[in-house]
Amino acid sequence: MNLQAPAATQAAVAPGHQEALSADQTQWVAQVFRACAGAIEQTIHGKRRVIELVLASVLAGGHVLLEDVPGTGKTALARALGQVVQGTSSRIQFTPDLLPGDVTGVSVFDQRAGVFEFHAGPIFANIVLADEINRASPKTQSALLEVMEEGHVTIDGKTHDVGSPFLVIATQNPVEQAGTYRLPEAQLDRFMIKTSIGYPDEAAMVRILQGDRSGNAPLKPVVTTNTITQAQDFVRKVHVSPLVADYAVRLIEATRRAGEVRLGASVRGTLALVRLASAWALANGRHYVTPDDIRDLAMPVLAHRLVLEPEAEFDGVTAQQIIGQILLDITPPQENGVA
Incomplete structure (x- = not known):
């Protein structure tokens, strides 16, 4: 499979407008996306949606939080x-x-x-x-704040870049589990995004039991970091119309006006929603974002950012609701x- 990025278009670009994606570039990103998803699905059976959400976050340059019960x-x-x-x-096993x-x-x-x-x-790795x-304690968790936002760490007054691409994919058990701290x-x-994998269905469970029992055999690399970086550059060129942008903003504003919410989605959350929708559009072979992209991704992007009123939490209201x-x-x- 040829996963080399197609050449950039040579068409003239009007001042104030970004260069449009070509059909070859759009289909190339979709091809890369499908190849990676198919490879990961050899290990994680029956969870295509979660795999695609994680991969779209990678293309959008974001970090991923997986919360679920053990196993x-x-x-x-x-x-x-x-x-x-x-x-x-690299892998960091967080402990107290x-x-x-x-x-x-x-x-x-x-x-x-x-x-x-x-x-x-x-x-200091591409995927952490x-x-x-x-x-881990809140003090140790705070060590990730700078690097996740700015892509570098500051030690003794000196800044050290971690390189690109850079992705933190964190796992956590529910806060009800013993020995855990709530993330600030x-x-x-x-x-x-914050998402969960969940238990496999019966068909997937049978495939797991009948699969390779020789151990956790490593997967073969499908793409390079340079491929991911090129795809991320293309994501930034996806067209987001004023109508779609306005729809995303109205959703964000509604989270701030909700009576059960003490703290609504942030500006960072708004940017994350549009960036992820751009990656999702490219993964599906489109050079523009649709309202359906925004709707499909609002839950994993926004729910974990809401802080509910104590009375709402006591009544069993959830951010997902x-x-x-x-x-x-x-x-x-x-x-x-889109014209």
Whole structure:
């Protein structure tokens, strides 16, 4: 399979307008997306939707939070993604005694040279698996805030870039599990999506039992980090019409006006929704975003960003219910705004 990116179009671009994607570029991204999803599905059976959400987040340059009960394949999905993309990957097992320096790295004094040398931590990789992130203390969790937002860490006043592409895919058990800490709002807001895998259905479970029992055989790389970077560049050129952008903004504003919500979706959440919709459109072979893209992705992008009023939580109201009601109340545009 040829996964080399097609050449850029040479058409003239009017001032103030971005270069349009060609049909070859659009189909190339969709081809890359399908190839990666198909490879990961060899390990994670019957969960195509979750796999596609994670891959779309990668193309959109976002981070992923997987929350589910133990034993559903959260770590396996993250590991499979690191194997499919031919780049550097690392795994950080978050524990109560983990320190921030164990994640970002530390400066060590070299007595021979008389200077401090920076020893990079495991965060310096293209794909970082933060396993059971909510088992570490809030102090250690905060070590990820800067790098997830800006792509670099600052140690002793010096900035160190982690490179590109860079993805944190974190797993966590529900907060009801013993020995876990609730992630702060600032940390949650840095994840583009929050989703869960869930238990496989009966057919998928039979495939798992009848599958390879020789152990966790590694997957072969399908794409390189350069391929991911090129695809991310194409995602930025996807057309988002004013009608679709207005629809996304109206959804965000509705989360802030909801009576059960103390803190609605942020500006970062708005940008994440549109970026992920752009990646989703390309993955489906389109160079423009539709209102359906926004509707399909609103739940995984927005629900984890809402902070509910204590009374609403006591009454059993969930963020998913609020987002679902907003999607019913806000009428999407009937056109895509694409000529």
